[in-house]
Amino acid sequence: MNGHPTTSLDDVVHQRVRLGILAIAKEARRVEFTFLRTTLGLTAGNLSQHVAVLEKAGLITVEKGYEGRRARTWIHLTKAGKQALLDEVAALKALIHQLENPPPDAPQ
Amino acid sequence: MNGHPTTSLDDVVHQRVRLGILAIAKEARRVEFTFLRTTLGLTAGNLSQHVAVLEKAGLITVEKGYEGRRARTWIHLTKAGKQALLDEVAALKALIHQLENPPPDAPQ
DNA sequence: AAAAGTGGTTTGTCATGCAAACCTGTCTGC
DNA sequence: GCAGACAGGTTTGCATGACAAACCACTTTT
Numbered sequence: 001m002n003g004h005p006t007t008s009l010d011d012v013v014h015q016r017v018r019l020g021i022l023a024i025a026k027e028a029r030r031v032e033f034t035f036l037r038t039t040l041g042l043t044a045g046n047l048s049q050h051v052a053v054l055e056k057a058g059l060i061t062v063e064k065g066y067e068g069r070r071a072r073t074w075i076h077l078t079k080a081g082k083q084a085l086l087d088e089v090a091a092l093k094a095l096i097h098q099l100e101n102p103p104p105d106a107p108q
Numbered sequence: 109m110n111g112h113p114t115t116s117l118d119d120v121v122h123q124r125v126r127l128g129i130l131a132i133a134k135e136a137r138r139v140e141f142t143f144l145r146t147t148l149g150l151t152a153g154n155l156s157q158h159v160a161v162l163e164k165a166g167l168i169t170v171e172k173g174y175e176g177r178r179a180r181t182w183i184h185l186t187k188a189g190k191q192a193l194l195d196e197v198a199a200l201k202a203l204i205h206q207l208e209n210p211p212p213d214a215p216q
Numbered sequence: 217a218a219a220a221g222t223g224g225t226t227t228g229t230c231a232t233g234c235a236a237a238c239c240t241g242t243c244t245g246c
Numbered sequence: 247g248c249a250g251a252c253a254g255g256t257t258t259g260c261a262t263g264a265c266a267a268a269c270c271a272c273t274t275t276t
Binding site: 015017042043044045046049050053069070071 | 232233234235236237240241242243
Binding site for chain 2: 222223224225226227233
């Protein structure tokens with residue numbers, strides 16, 4: 001908890017696209033790959049890679065199956081993923097707080 | 109303002125180290141290179157590169173001079189830099205708000 | 217005047233982000 | 247029933263990015 005608030009940000013989580021994935025995944029038990037793709041405005045290739053990074057980091061799990069005859073991929077947030085998201089939010093809040101409550105030694 | 113909050117994040121600003129630089133630079137009229145280096149826990153080479161990115165983006169200016177006989181480099185936040193930081197914070201707040209006030213259709 | 221320190225920049229390397237190309241299977245028209 | 251369009255992703259290729267090591271210029275110490 002020492003140093004600047006930004007030093008406690010995790011590079012895996014603190015990334016525009018992945019932060020979006022985690023945030024959306026938190027809202028429901030599972031999220032469709034395609035929903036993420038359109039909501040975040042990504043190409044499938046790009047999303048596929050970010051999903052792989054998050055899965056490798058243990059922050060999400062990936063479920064493959066069928067909806068009728070159509071192949072589907074669903075994303076689930078893990079416990080670790082939920083915690084990582086909370087940590088990120090805590091760090092961001094600390095940063096925002098510091099920005100909005102500057103220490104009184106700022107010379108203009 | 110459509111899409112997910114994360115889609116309005118700027119990749120130049122939304123980066124751990126650069127966010128730290130901008131946040132610190134906002135606190136004072138100018139900041140020493142070395143202060144940034146130690147506060148953010150970076151190597152000089154790494155910081156030098158991030159400073160170059162921010163300068164090229166017009167978010168900071170770089171002042172070189174002497175303090176006594178010692179070479180010094182100072183960083184100043186520009187108007188655009190201040191605005192970019194405000195935009196980032198606004199987007200982060202929107203994200204945090206959404207995470208803490210989930211829409212009521214979440215099926216557990 | 218050699219050595220150690222200060223203050224950074226440039227270089228080299230590996231990781232990352234991204235879209236194009238590709239692959240597997242499905243539906244539709246003919 | 248099979249050619250072509252479509253759905254749903256994955257893999258590949260490339261350009262950029264992040265990082266530390268090596269380096270450069272100058273200063274202070276011994």
